[in-house]
Amino acid sequence: MATTTGTTSGVTDMAPAESVRSIYTxxxxxxxxxxxxxxxxxxxxxxxxxxxxxxxxxxxxEYTSISEFGNNGSTVPVNRTASKVYDSxxxxxxxxxxxNRSRGEKIESIHHNLLRIPSRxxxxxxxxxxxxx
Amino acid sequence: MATETKNTDPFNGVATDVxxxxxxxxxxxxSFQQMVDILDSLLEHQHNFTDTYxxxxxxxxxxxxxx
Numbered sequence: 454m455a456t457t458t459g460t461t462s463g464v465t466d467m468a469p470a471e472s473v474r475s476i477y478t479x480x481x482x483x484x485x486x487x488x489x490x491x492x493x494x495x496x497x498x499x500x501x502x503x504x505x506x507x508x509x510x511x512x513x514x515e516y517t518s519i520s521e522f523g524n525n526g527s528t529v530p531v532n533r534t535a536s537k538v539y540d541s542x543x544x545x546x547x548x549x550x551x552x553n554r555s556r557g558e559k560i561e562s563i564h565h566n567l568l569r570i571p572s573r574x575x576x577x578x579x580x581x582x583x584x585x586x
Numbered sequence: 587m588a589t590e591t592k593n594t595d596p597f598n599g600v601a602t603d604v605x606x607x608x609x610x611x612x613x614x615x616x617s618f619q620q621m622v623d624i625l626d627s628l629l630e631h632q633h634n635f636t637d638t639y640x641x642x643x644x645x646x647x648x649x650x651x652x653x
Contacts, residue, residue, distance in 0.1 A: 461594060461633045470629035478626045485618045499621060506625045511594075511633060562607040565617065569604045572621040575628060576603060579593045582635075 461511035461580075477502035493554035496564065503571050511580060594633035599624050 467473060477498060484495045554560065604620045607613050 458634055458636045461635065463630055463632055464628070467629070473629055474626065478622060478629075481622045482619065485615050485622070487615045489615065491615070491618065495618075499618060502622070502625050506628050509628070513635060560613070562609050562611060562613065565607045565613050568621060569606060569617075572624050573603050576599045576624045577596050579596045580633060581591055581593050583591055 459513065461513045463511070464509045465512055467505060467509045473502075473505065477505065491560060493556050493558060493560075496554050496560055496568075499568060503568060503575070506575060507571060513582060592635065592637075594635040597628070597631045597633050599627040599631070 464470075468476075481495065481499055481502065485491060485499075554564065600620075600623045602620050602623065604617060604624070607617070
């Protein structure tokens with residue numbers, strides 16, 4: 454049975470990595486350090502970071518043919534390709550239902566865990582796509 | 587045209603996972619930093635996928651296209 458292994462595009466539906474880092478990664482790494490008080494705004498920023506990443510998708514170029522039948526190593530140009538954008542929503546997510554935290558409110562273990570679950574799901578995630586070719 | 591639903595291979599981000607916290611347990615900065623590390627590792631990632639061409643064969647080869 455013929456199979457082929459390909460690679461998706463990088464992340465789509467998200468701002469460029471350096472832009473995202475400037476909004477989320479860098480401020481969070483600066484703020485959340487031993488000895489610092491974690492502010493409600495830090496937790497909310499982390500939640501928003503998760504929300505941003507969880508919505509990412511990829512593009513996959515799917516081939517109907519990339520070579521002539523029975524002619525390995527063909528130099529026939531690639532044709533009949535389709536670019537498929539596929540949704541990740543069924544595969545990545547735990548629920549992300551951490552309510553907005555306000556100044557003076559406690560940050561409890563349950564809040565930590567509400568952020569932890571989608572984080573760990575993202576850590577090892579797959580995407581689902583509909584293969585029509 | 588026949589279609590089928592497939593999954594990509596998983597992307598495995600940073601090695602360190604985030605531990606759950608019980609009531610009364612201390613939550614250190616490291617725990618939140620681990621979340622940040624995981625998210626940051628996902629900003630430029632890709633996945634591998636395998637296509638068996640079962641859903642559509644244009645070369646009349648009985649269930650798997652030659653590519």
